[in-house]
Amino acid sequence: MIRRSQVKGKCEILWARMERKPFAALIGIIFALLVPLEAEANPYLAKAGERPVAVRIATCAVSGGFTHLYAGLDNRIFDKYGLKLELIYIRGSGASLAALSANEIQFLFCAADATIPGMATGIEAKLVATPLVGLPYVLVARKDIKRPEDLKGKSIGVTRPGDLSARLSRAVLKKFNLTTEEVLLRSIGGSQSERYQAMVADIIQAILVTPPLEVRAKNDGFNVVYRLAEMNLPSVYSSLHTNSKMIREQHETVQRTVAAFAESIQFVEKNPDKAKASLAKALKLKDQEALESAYNAYAKEIVNRSMLVPIQAVTESVEIARESGTAIRKKAEEIVDNSFATQLEKSGFLKDLWGSDLQKRPK
Numbered sequence: 001m002i003r004r005s006q007v008k009g010k011c012e013i014l015w016a017r018m019e020r021k022p023f024a025a026l027i028g029i030i031f032a033l034l035v036p037l038e039a040e041a042n043p044y045l046a047k048a049g050e051r052p053v054a055v056r057i058a059t060c061a062v063s064g065g066f067t068h069l070y071a072g073l074d075n076r077i078f079d080k081y082g083l084k085l086e087l088i089y090i091r092g093s094g095a096s097l098a099a100l101s102a103n104e105i106q107f108l109f110c111a112a113d114a115t116i117p118g119m120a121t122g123i124e125a126k127l128v129a130t131p132l133v134g135l136p137y138v139l140v141a142r143k144d145i146k147r148p149e150d151l152k153g154k155s156i157g158v159t160r161p162g163d164l165s166a167r168l169s170r171a172v173l174k175k176f177n178l179t180t181e182e183v184l185l186r187s188i189g190g191s192q193s194e195r196y197q198a199m200v201a202d203i204i205q206a207i208l209v210t211p212p213l214e215v216r217a218k219n220d221g222f223n224v225v226y227r228l229a230e231m232n233l234p235s236v237y238s239s240l241h242t243n244s245k246m247i248r249e250q251h252e253t254v255q256r257t258v259a260a261f262a263e264s265i266q267f268v269e270k271n272p273d274k275a276k277a278s279l280a281k282a283l284k285l286k287d288q289e290a291l292e293s294a295y296n297a298y299a300k301e302i303v304n305r306s307m308l309v310p311i312q313a314v315t316e317s318v319e320i321a322r323e324s325g326t327a328i329r330k331k332a333e334e335i336v337d338n339s340f341a342t343q344l345e346k347s348g349f350l351k352d353l354w355g356s357d358l359q360k361r362p363k
Contacts, residue, residue: 043347044259046082053253054084060096060110061191062089062282064211064294065238068131069109070278071271072264080263081256091191093164097123097241106246107257112236114164116314117321122329125241126337129258130309131265132237134302137168137228140217141206142199148176148226155184157195157204162324165195165208168228172208175231211297212283212290219287229301234313234320237302247337258340259349262307266353268299269362275299300362305354307341 046052059066069087072078078085088105090096093114100108101124108115112127119125145151151173158166169185186204188195195207196217206225209217214224240261246254268275276291285291304310315332322328344350350358 042259042349042352044256044349045080046256050082052079052082052084053250054086055106055250055253055257056086056088056104057107057109058088058090058096058099058105060090060093060108060114063238064279064283064298065111065132065136066109066282067275067279067294067298068238068261068264068268070282071268071275072260074278074281075267075271075274077264077267078257078260081260083253083256083260092159094118097125100125100241100243103243103245106242106250106253108241109238110241111164112239112241112309112314113317115239115241116236116317116335117162117324117326119335120318120321120328120330120332121326124243125335126244126247127236127239127309127314127335128242128247128254128337128340129240129261129307130236130304131239131261131307132298132302133235133304133310133313134237135168135228135231135233135235136210136237136297136302137208138210138214138224139172139206139208139226139228140199140214141223141225142202143221143223145205145225146223148172148178150225151178151183151206153182154205155186157188157198157207158185159189159195160187161185162326167320167324168208171231171233172226172228212285212287212294215287215290215293219289234310234316236310236313236317238298239309255340255343258307259344262305262344262350262353265303265305265307269303272299303362305358306345306350308338309336309341311336311338 059069073085073087090099093110096108096110097115097118099105112130145154156169158169160166166185173179173183188198188204192209192213196209196213198204199207218224240258242254272295276295279291279294280286311332314336318328318332
């Protein structure tokens, strides 16, 4: 693939020849400027006349954290890469991983913090890209709870014992020297929205949510008590998963999917209105403040342009799962495959996509 630096070099040589053969050199400069642009084209795009590859991708929730997938689908970014994605929703990380392991779906987009314990037990799946790294969770609570210490004698709603909501809730309690004897972790099940309704009904008094649900809580008169980002816990959020069968038999499809997600990250950052429109459609949300909150959280605050899965954070998450009683059978290195994200950098794709902004934080 011919790079821009090579174009510059050719032009400098041609300019030097201008004095001897002006017309011929001018034609050469035009050719050098135009032809390499075609040669420099994204190497992962579908070739002319190529038949699209049909694959199924699932999300384990309906979340603002999947902004890049929603926007990529709505704006046909995946189509450019020869991918015909069928999006389905499977509630919960456990059922989603089971479907991936059985190749009923070929990709899963889900918070890796939720899937790592299951993968570490031996479920057949691999993390191949992580667009978001960090904890966007917020503790919201009823009006009489204004600080974490006010949780004494109250209850926090979680999905079920041992899941991500329960693990994070325990981490918050530990942070503020509270115990599960002082604060009950009550299994409610369901989605964040369903658990939120349980808080509204005073069945529970607090819940961990992700943007934009904290905006709704604030507008409903509840309190934003604590933002978990302040804890600096190892966190691997929205991530692309696949299985060994896909890596072995459809390696190029996996590579193209990772590349398409990388372009979706850039598209979302450069096109906030279109990204918010996709969010509004997926979340069935019209509140502009809520959309802004979600966009800021997932397009700016915790975005990971390199898409490399942070192996150290995965290792720490595996150890946390082990300490919680999970029967660990795999090391972090066995559930991560960073070769696809690494290839994007080696090929110059990410540099061409971002330029000097690749390592910068979004504004």
